[in-house]
Amino acid sequence: MTYVTIRDVAERAGVSPTTVSQILHGKGRFSRKTRDFVLSMVKSMGYVPDSRARAMRSDPVKTVGLLVPDLRNAYFADMVASMEEELYARGISTLIGSFGEDSARQDSFLRNIMGQRIDGAIVVPKGVPTHGIEDVVRWGLPLVFVDRRVPGLTSVPYIVSDPGQGIRQALQALYRKGHRRVGFVSHSSLASTTLYERESAFRELTAEMMPDCDCPVVDCEGEYDSRVAGLDVLMAHHVTAVIFGYSPDAITMIGLMQKRQLVIGADISVVSFDDIEVFRLMTPQVSVISQQAQEMGRRGVREVLELIGAREDAADDDGKVASPQEANDSMERHMVAIPTIFIARDSIGPMHRN
Amino acid sequence: MTYVTIRDVAERAGVSPTTVSQILHGKGRFSRKTRDFVLSMVKSMGYVPDSRARAMRSDPVKTVGLLVPDLRNAYFADMVASMEEELYARGISTLIGSFGEDSARQDSFLRNIMGQRIDGAIVVPKGVPTHGIEDVVRWGLPLVFVDRRVPGLTSVPYIVSDPGQGIRQALQALYRKGHRRVGFVSHSSLASTTLYERESAFRELTAEMMPDCDCPVVDCEGEYDSRVAGLDVLMAHHVTAVIFGYSPDAITMIGLMQKRQLVIGADISVVSFDDIEVFRLMTPQVSVISQQAQEMGRRGVREVLELIGAREDAADDDGKVASPQEANDSMERHMVAIPTIFIARDSIGPMHRN
Numbered sequence: 001m002t003y004v005t006i007r008d009v010a011e012r013a014g015v016s017p018t019t020v021s022q023i024l025h026g027k028g029r030f031s032r033k034t035r036d037f038v039l040s041m042v043k044s045m046g047y048v049p050d051s052r053a054r055a056m057r058s059d060p061v062k063t064v065g066l067l068v069p070d071l072r073n074a075y076f077a078d079m080v081a082s083m084e085e086e087l088y089a090r091g092i093s094t095l096i097g098s099f100g101e102d103s104a105r106q107d108s109f110l111r112n113i114m115g116q117r118i119d120g121a122i123v124v125p126k127g128v129p130t131h132g133i134e135d136v137v138r139w140g141l142p143l144v145f146v147d148r149r150v151p152g153l154t155s156v157p158y159i160v161s162d163p164g165q166g167i168r169q170a171l172q173a174l175y176r177k178g179h180r181r182v183g184f185v186s187h188s189s190l191a192s193t194t195l196y197e198r199e200s201a202f203r204e205l206t207a208e209m210m211p212d213c214d215c216p217v218v219d220c221e222g223e224y225d226s227r228v229a230g231l232d233v234l235m236a237h238h239v240t241a242v243i244f245g246y247s248p249d250a251i252t253m254i255g256l257m258q259k260r261q262l263v264i265g266a267d268i269s270v271v272s273f274d275d276i277e278v279f280r281l282m283t284p285q286v287s288v289i290s291q292q293a294q295e296m297g298r299r300g301v302r303e304v305l306e307l308i309g310a311r312e313d314a315a316d317d318d319g320k321v322a323s324p325q326e327a328n329d330s331m332e333r334h335m336v337a338i339p340t341i342f343i344a345r346d347s348i349g350p351m352h353r354n
Numbered sequence: 355m356t357y358v359t360i361r362d363v364a365e366r367a368g369v370s371p372t373t374v375s376q377i378l379h380g381k382g383r384f385s386r387k388t389r390d391f392v393l394s395m396v397k398s399m400g401y402v403p404d405s406r407a408r409a410m411r412s413d414p415v416k417t418v419g420l421l422v423p424d425l426r427n428a429y430f431a432d433m434v435a436s437m438e439e440e441l442y443a444r445g446i447s448t449l450i451g452s453f454g455e456d457s458a459r460q461d462s463f464l465r466n467i468m469g470q471r472i473d474g475a476i477v478v479p480k481g482v483p484t485h486g487i488e489d490v491v492r493w494g495l496p497l498v499f500v501d502r503r504v505p506g507l508t509s510v511p512y513i514v515s516d517p518g519q520g521i522r523q524a525l526q527a528l529y530r531k532g533h534r535r536v537g538f539v540s541h542s543s544l545a546s547t548t549l550y551e552r553e554s555a556f557r558e559l560t561a562e563m564m565p566d567c568d569c570p571v572v573d574c575e576g577e578y579d580s581r582v583a584g585l586d587v588l589m590a591h592h593v594t595a596v597i598f599g600y601s602p603d604a605i606t607m608i609g610l611m612q613k614r615q616l617v618i619g620a621d622i623s624v625v626s627f628d629d630i631e632v633f634r635l636m637t638p639q640v641s642v643i644s645q646q647a648q649e650m651g652r653r654g655v656r657e658v659l660e661l662i663g664a665r666e667d668a669a670d671d672d673g674k675v676a677s678p679q680e681a682n683d684s685m686e687r688h689m690v691a692i693p694t695i696f697i698a699r700d701s702i703g704p705m706h707r708n
Contacts, residue, residue, distance in 0.1 A: 063466060071435045071450075072631075077425045081452060084425075088459055093466035096425075096450035098435060105442055112417060112447035116470045248635055255637025258612060277426075278632045281602055283609025 026305025107132025461486025
C-alpha cells in the first residue's frame, strides 16, 4: 500500500511542503483561500498524518482537551463535535469532558488533563473564577475560552457569539413581510448571560428599527405552565410574530399555538435561536438564528493552535521555552466575536390581518 | 476549611469505611439499596475525593476513556453524559471521544488514549474488526462494548439493548385501547442493526399478539419525500396507531399528520423509539420506547470497574499483573441485555372509528 505524502500534496497544490505542513499544523499566516484550497487537497488526495512517520520524525501526535458544560445540550455537542473534526483533519487528537455546570467537576477534568500528555485546551468555562482554571493559566497551558469567559482572566483569548446581527436580520425579514408586532420570549430562571444578551439586543434593535411598534418581551420562568401563560400574554398583545431566545420554549409553544388552531407561517410567524436538527425536522421547518457553533469551534481551534505554535516557535528561537506569562501576555485581550445569522424557513410568512 | 472524610460518611451511614470506599470504587458486591443509600450519603454530605489525599495514599485518580460514534446524536450524548456522571461520583476521571462513524478516527482515538494514563475504556464501536480495537484487546486494557459489538472479539463484555419488552408493552397498551391496525416505520437506508432488530421484534410480536390484524411495516429510505410517501402507505392501510423505529422520522411525520388535520392521540396514536427531550416538549407529549441510555451507561461503568478491579486484585494476590488474556478469558461471553421500556404519554388514546 502506498501512502500519500505531504510532498505529493504540495506538488499537486503548487505550494511548498512547508506550507502544507504549516497549514496542517495551524501555523503561519495564509489567506483563507490558500488554507481552504490546501486542506481540500489534503482531503481529496486522502492524505493521513501517519503516526509511524511522526514517531520517526520525533514529532509526537498533539492532543487538545475540550471541555463544555453539558453534552446533552445539542448546541455544545455540535460545537465539540465540530472542534474534534477540525482537529482530527489536522492530525491532532482530542480528549473531551463535560461538567454538568458543576465547578468542582470542571476543575477535576482540568486537573486530570494536566496530568495527561496534553498540548492545549479549549474550554466553555463556568463564568466564575475557580482554582482549577486559574491553575491552568498559571501552569501556562495554551488555553482558549469559547462562548463564555471567566472574569479576571483577561489574558485568555475568547470566542464569543454576537446575537445582534441575527436578530437584526430576522427583524428586517419580518418587517418586510408586514409584521409590526413582534414578541420576544425569554427565560430568566436560567440566569444565562447569553440569553440576557439576546433579550437586550432585541429591545435595542426593536427600539431602533420599529420605534412605533408594540414589541413585548415575555418571560417563561418554568416549564409547561409558564409557557401556556406566556402565550396568553403574547396573544393579548396581538403579536403576529415571535422570536424565541431559548429553543425548548419554542418547541413547546409552537405545539401550543397549533393546538389553538394557529397555522405557523400564516396566522403567526416563528423564529427561534439555535440551529438544532429538530427545527429542520418539524413541519413547517422553523426559521432560526444560528450561533454558528461550527464556526465558533473552528475559530477556537485556530486560536489554540496559534498559542501552541507560538510556544513552540519561542522554544525553537531561544532554545528555551517562553514563560507562560510571556506567551499569554502577547495575546492579551484577544477577543473574536462570531456574528449570529438568520436562516429563513417556512415558519415565517406575510402578516395576516386578523 | 474542614473536609468530609470517608470515615464521616461511614459513621453517618452506619457502615464500615471499607464499604464506603468499595462502593465509591465500584468494587465488592452490595445490594442496589445499600449502594444507592451510601452514594446518596456521599452526595448529601458533600464528600469529594481529594486528589491530595489520594496522592498521599499513592492511589492516583483513575481515568476511563469513553468512545461513541456521534455526540450530535442525543442518544449517545445522553449515554456518555450518564457514564461520566457515574464515574465522577466514584472519583474517576473521564476522557471522551467521538469518531463520526469513521473507523480510522475510532482507531486514532484508541491509539491516543493508549498513550495516556488510562485504566479502562467503554466503547460503542464500529461493528467491524479494526486494527485499533484489536490492539486494545491484545494490549489488555480493560474494555467494555455498549450498544454494539465487534464480530470475533467475543472476550469483550458487552451491554446491549433488547427492543422486545418495550415494543410488547406498547402493543399491549395500544391493544387495550382498541387499536387493531398498528403500523411500524423503519429506515433501511441507515443500515442499522439496532433498527433492524426493532423491526424484527415488531413483526414477531404483532404475529404473536395480534395475529388477525393488519400491521404494515413501511420504510423511509430518505428524508422529507420518503416520509410523505410513508404516511400515504400507512393511511392506505387505515392504521390507527404508528410505532416509529427512528426518532427523526417521528418528528417529521407527526408534523405531516397535523398538517393533514389529524389530531395526535385522538385520530391517530403515536409511539417513537428513543426517550429524547424533544418528545417531552412537543404538544401533545410523545409516548416513547426508552432504551434506558442511562441504565446502559451505568452497567457499562460497572462492568469496566469490575475488569479494572479484577486486574488489580490479581496484581495484589500474586505480586504480578495477570496477563491480559487471563483477565479477558475470565469474562468470556459476558453479555448484559438491558430491556427497553414503554413510557405512555398523551400521544396515544382510544381507537377512533373513522
